Amino acid sequence: MNRELLFALLAAFSFGVAPIFEKLGLARTEPSVALFIRAGVTTLGISVYLFFLAKGGKVEFPDFHSIVHILLGGVFGVLFAQFFYFKALQYGEVGRVMPVVGSFPVLAFLLSVIVFGETVTFTKMIGSILVVAGVILLGD
Template identity: 40%
Template structure:
């Protein structure tokens, strides 16, 4: 379990600094161009990493069903979500945009209940209310 918390903490730190780079990088360029640059750089790094790790077998052995789900997740998050996020960063304040975007677990919770049959628990309700309260505070 320690590794899960360690990785979550590392992810939090990278996601915390990413909007700063994004806001600075969007100065004078369109979000679509920025997303294209970001995606090309990440794609090159991933191609090198999967080759260096010798994991092409893992990539090519994925089932069609799993590949479709992963592709849809990428289209939703890495393309459409990221593009909307870049537009939000370009025209808004990082301190207001980031918390709203980071509230996606609220919507994911609803979708998980509706589409995956996950159970709604008291803790999930409290967490959802805290997210809503946090977003409401951004008004001030």
């Protein structure tokens, strides 16, 4: 198994398990507080990782444009997305919320065509249609 597939499967497993714990935690916690706790754990975890990585190798600081893009990705991908995701989990069923949240690849695909000029192929269009159909079917 190649590294790409291994890490993708580990990410899928993690994304699949996380909502169960989050839904349980949100039963008695405000979403903004939950997001704060989650961000704190993430910050602590990556800080420890970077500390040990820096001992074994050099960690380079990114350039200004990379920082701006990464910060914007954090604002949308972590702050906004996670907050709205937690609000959706607070009010909805995991089985209905997750398919909708999981439809983000369709928007990412469309934006990648606009921003990066990625090619639109028949299989990518069919895949996008199937994702939307899956969201509809799982959300029912």
